[in-house]
Amino acid sequence: MLRFHSLRFSSSLFAPPLPLSPVSISITKPTRLTPRMASYSTSSSSSKLLFRQLFEKESSTYTYLLADASHPEKPALLIDPVDKTVDRDLSLIQQLGLKLVYAMNTHVHADHVTGTGLIKSKVPVVKSVISKASGATADLHVEQGDKVHFGDLFLEIRATPGHTAGCITYVTGDTPDQPQPRMAFAGDALLIRGCGRTDFQGGSSEQLYKSVHSQIFTLPKDTLLYPAHDYKGFTVSTVGEELQYNPRLTKDEETFKNIMANLSLSYSKMIDIAVPANMVCGIQSKTS
Numbered sequence: 001m002l003r004f005h006s007l008r009f010s011s012s013l014f015a016p017p018l019p020l021s022p023v024s025i026s027i028t029k030p031t032r033l034t035p036r037m038a039s040y041s042t043s044s045s046s047s048k049l050l051f052r053q054l055f056e057k058e059s060s061t062y063t064y065l066l067a068d069a070s071h072p073e074k075p076a077l078l079i080d081p082v083d084k085t086v087d088r089d090l091s092l093i094q095q096l097g098l099k100l101v102y103a104m105n106t107h108v109h110a111d112h113v114t115g116t117g118l119i120k121s122k123v124p125v126v127k128s129v130i131s132k133a134s135g136a137t138a139d140l141h142v143e144q145g146d147k148v149h150f151g152d153l154f155l156e157i158r159a160t161p162g163h164t165a166g167c168i169t170y171v172t173g174d175t176p177d178q179p180q181p182r183m184a185f186a187g188d189a190l191l192i193r194g195c196g197r198t199d200f201q202g203g204s205s206e207q208l209y210k211s212v213h214s215q216i217f218t219l220p221k222d223t224l225l226y227p228a229h230d231y232k233g234f235t236v237s238t239v240g241e242e243l244q245y246n247p248r249l250t251k252d253e254e255t256f257k258n259i260m261a262n263l264s265l266s267y268s269k270m271i272d273i274a275v276p277a278n279m280v281c282g283i284q285s286k287t288s
């Protein structure tokens, strides 16, 4: 089986870029040295990164749009798109003059259907990305240490199982030419002042505790944390904040496991529809 250690955007795969809109020009900077980013903002002032945090209210899901705005083709990717908001997201991408290249999932979601399959049916050049450990269908399967490149930017893959066995966290690159501070898209592994449940889909509180402590809490404290959901109105946190204030993961492992065993959350309403669909990247998926 083919393994993608480093997934590079190739300009030959894509149609000519759409005309630039004034909006996409707003974040470009001439320097290629370490860029600045406004903290706690949903849009970046980085020299190259265009960033948007998008929300789907029925499942309280965040979708993230990232693009290399300095690259001539403006290659872009979506993390955790939702089927219900695909048209909104594609319209935004078109308005910003971006070229969507990847639709990526942090895991096989249980509470909503991913937009990946629908996106692929509307924009056939888009490649779906998910972890190999998820067992789900996708164009590209990634695992710990792989890098997904889009233009001159890249995301590093960190395996963070526990909410599901195949959960991964996408983290912006650690080299000086990548956005600073770093950004971690943790899916449901780590929520703001919370974490993903561990009571179905191969979940394990023991595994989740180890994942968060070894793969997320070891990132620089100013790393911006962007979760797949929020139910309380939060939009972004930092590793430092969660290290200090997360009511579950600041506890020792035994206490954490006890908390997770007694969450008493209601069964996910969509699980019987969402999981089978998401195993094939959404019911509209064209991949085999």
Ligand SMILES: N[C@@H](CCC(=O)N[C@@H](CSS)C(=O)NCC(=O)O)C(=O)O
Pocket: 109, 110, 111, 188, 194, 195, 196, 197, 198, 229, 263, 265, 266, 267, 268, 269, 270
């Ligand atoms: N009400 C929602 C389910 C809410 C829920 O269980 N969310 C998940 C992430 S989506 S599977 C979760 O891990 N929550 C953790 C928590 O502490 O809330 C529904 O019916 O789908």
